[in-house]
Amino acid sequence: MPPLLRPRALRPGDLVVVTALSGQLEPGEEPLLARGVSVLERMGFRVRVSPLVDPARTRWWASGTPAQHAEELNALLRDPEVRAVVAHTGGQSTIGYPDLIDLNAVRADPKPILGYSDISLLHMALHARTGLVGFHADIATHGFGRDWYTLVDEDRRARLVDLYTRVLTRAEAPGALPAYGAWETWRPGQARGPLFGGLLNRMILLQATPFAPTPEVLDGAVLFWEELQRPVSRIWNDLHALRLSGVLDRIAGMVVGVPTEVAPYENAGEHADLRDVVLDVLGERDVPVLARVDFGHSSPNLPLPLGVRAHLDADNRTLSLLEPAVAEG
Numbered sequence: 001m002p003p004l005l006r007p008r009a010l011r012p013g014d015l016v017v018v019t020a021l022s023g024q025l026e027p028g029e030e031p032l033l034a035r036g037v038s039v040l041e042r043m044g045f046r047v048r049v050s051p052l053v054d055p056a057r058t059r060w061w062a063s064g065t066p067a068q069h070a071e072e073l074n075a076l077l078r079d080p081e082v083r084a085v086v087a088h089t090g091g092q093s094t095i096g097y098p099d100l101i102d103l104n105a106v107r108a109d110p111k112p113i114l115g116y117s118d119i120s121l122l123h124m125a126l127h128a129r130t131g132l133v134g135f136h137a138d139i140a141t142h143g144f145g146r147d148w149y150t151l152v153d154e155d156r157r158a159r160l161v162d163l164y165t166r167v168l169t170r171a172e173a174p175g176a177l178p179a180y181g182a183w184e185t186w187r188p189g190q191a192r193g194p195l196f197g198g199l200l201n202r203m204i205l206l207q208a209t210p211f212a213p214t215p216e217v218l219d220g221a222v223l224f225w226e227e228l229q230r231p232v233s234r235i236w237n238d239l240h241a242l243r244l245s246g247v248l249d250r251i252a253g254m255v256v257g258v259p260t261e262v263a264p265y266e267n268a269g270e271h272a273d274l275r276d277v278v279l280d281v282l283g284e285r286d287v288p289v290l291a292r293v294d295f296g297h298s299s300p301n302l303p304l305p306l307g308v309r310a311h312l313d314a315d316n317r318t319l320s321l322l323e324p325a326v327a328e329g
Contacts, residue, residue, distance in 0.1 A: 001216040002131035004194075004307045007084070007110045009326040010168045012044040014083035017076055018140045019050035020063035022118045023091025027055045029141055033088060036145030040086065043165045050076075053088045066096030073097075077105040083112075084168070088140045090117025094202075098125045098211045106130045112168060112326070115139050116226075116301055120198025125211035127196070127306045133325055136198055136224070136295065137164070137303040147300045156180065160300060167303045167321075171328045174321040177302045180294050181258065183317040186275050189288030191253030191312045192322070195304055197224035204238045207245060218250040222310050226257030226296035232265050232277045239281040248282060253312040254289045255319060257296035288314035 010016075018037060025033060037047045052063045052072055059065055064072070076082045098121075107130050113122065114137040123134030138144050148157055159178065167174050196217060197203065203225060206212050227235055242248055256278065265272040272280075278289060290312055295301040305325035312319055 001214055002129070004133065005107065005110045005131035006133050006325065006327040007112045008329040009171050010045065010083050010112070011329065014045055015048060015081050016040055016045040016084045016086055017048050017050055017082050018053060018086045018088050019072055019076065020052040020057070020089070021069055021073060021087045021115065021122065022062060022093040023089045024058045024063040025053050025055050025088060025141065029055075032141045032145035034145070035149055036088070036140035036143065039144035039148055039161065040140070042161055043168070045084070062091060062093040066093065066100065069093060070097040070100030074102045074105060077102060077109065077111065080109065085111060085113045086140050087115030087119045089142055090115065090119055090139060092118060094118050094121045095205055098122070098209070101126070103130055106132055116143070116295070117199055117297065118202065121202040121206055123306050124196070124198055124203060124206055124213065128211055128213040128217055131307065133308060134306045135303055135325070136301070136306065138301045143301060152300055164303055167305070167325050169326070171324045171326055173323050174325070176318055176320040179317065181292055181299065183293055184291045185314045185317055186256070186278060186289035186291045187282070187287065188315050189253070189286065190315065191222055191288050192309060193220040193222045193252040194307050195224060195310050196221045196306055197255075197304070200225040200227045200235065200238050201230070204241050207241065215246060215250060218247050220252045221250070222253045222255060222312050223247070223251045224255040224257065224293075224295070224304055226259065227262055228260035228297045231263045232272055232274055235262065235274065236277040236281060239278065243281055248285060248287070251287060253314070254278075254287055255293050255312060256289065256291040258292055258294065258298050260297040288312060290314045290317060290319060293319060
C-alpha cells in the first residue's frame with residue numbers, strides 16, 4: 001500500500017483549472033459554469049477553464065476520447081503553475097483512461113482533484129495506486145454553479161466557502177463537518193479510520209481492474225458511498241459484491257450519503273428501503289453506520305478527502321476529519 005500522498009496546500013492566487021474529465025458541457029449550462037467559477041474565485045483562487053469545457057466538444061456521451069481526457073489531465077498534472085484540478089461535471093467516461101494517467105506526475109507534484117460521481121472512480125484509482133488524497137467534493141457546473149445557488153442560502157454558502165477554503169489551504173485538521181440535513185443513525189457505535197469511497201457503482205466497477213484498492217487500503221477504513229437512480233435491489237447486489245470481496249469484513253465504519261432517485265422495493269405488501277438493504281447485507285458485523293450525510297447528487301457536498309483519518313460517531317451523528325488533507329508547501 002503506498003504511503004499517504006497529500007497535495008501541497010493551496011495559497012491565495014493559486015491557479016485552479018476547471019476541466020472536463022468525463023462529461024461534456026451541455027448547451028445552456030454556461031451560466032452555471034460561470035457561477036461555479038465565481039465560487040472558486042471567492043475562495044481566493046485564480047481560475048482557468050479548459051478548452052474541453054465547451055458544448056462544441058463532444059464525443060458520444062463525453063467531452064472527448066479516453067486518450068484526450070488522459071492527455072488533458074496529464075498536462076495539468078505536469079504543469080507546475082496548476083495547483084488544483086476541478087471537474088466541471090461527472091459523466092460516464094473515467095473508466096476509459098486510468099491506465100493512461102501519468103502516475104509519476106501524480107507522485108512528483110500531487111495536486112487536489114475535486115469532483116464526485118464518475119470522478120470518484122479517479123479518486124479511488126489514484127489513491128489505490130499512488131496514495132493521493134483525492135477530494136470527493138462538489139463539481140463546478142452542477143455543484144458550485146447550481147446547488148450552491150439554488151439550494152443554499154447566503155449564510156450557508158459562506159460557511160461552505162469557508163470550509164472548502166480551510167480544507168484546501170490549511171495543513172491542519174478541519175475537525176467536525178457541519179451537518180446541514182438530518183443525519184441518521186442506522187447502526188450505533190463509533191469508529192476511527194481513513195476515509196475511502198465514492199459513488200457505489202463506480203467502486204464496484206473498479207473492483208474488476210488493476211486499479212482496485214488492495215485489502216490493506218480498506219483495513220480499518222471508514223467507507224463512504226452514495227448512489228443515484230438505482231433500485232435498492234441493485235444496491236443490495238453491489239453491497240454483496242463488497243461483502244464477497246472481503247471489504248465489509250475489513251472496514252471500521254460506514255457513511256452513507258443522500259440517495260437520489262433510489263427506489264425502494266414494493267411488492268405484494270413487502271417493503272425494503274435503503275436502510276433495510278444496508279443492514280441486511282452487513283448482517284451481524286459490528287460496523288457503525290451514519291446515513292444521509294451531506295454528500296451525493298442531491299445536495300451541496302461536504303468535502304471528503306480520501307485517506308485522511310476521520311472519526312465517525314453514529315451515536316451522536318457526527319463526522320470529523322482528524323488530520324489535514326493538504327501538506328505545507
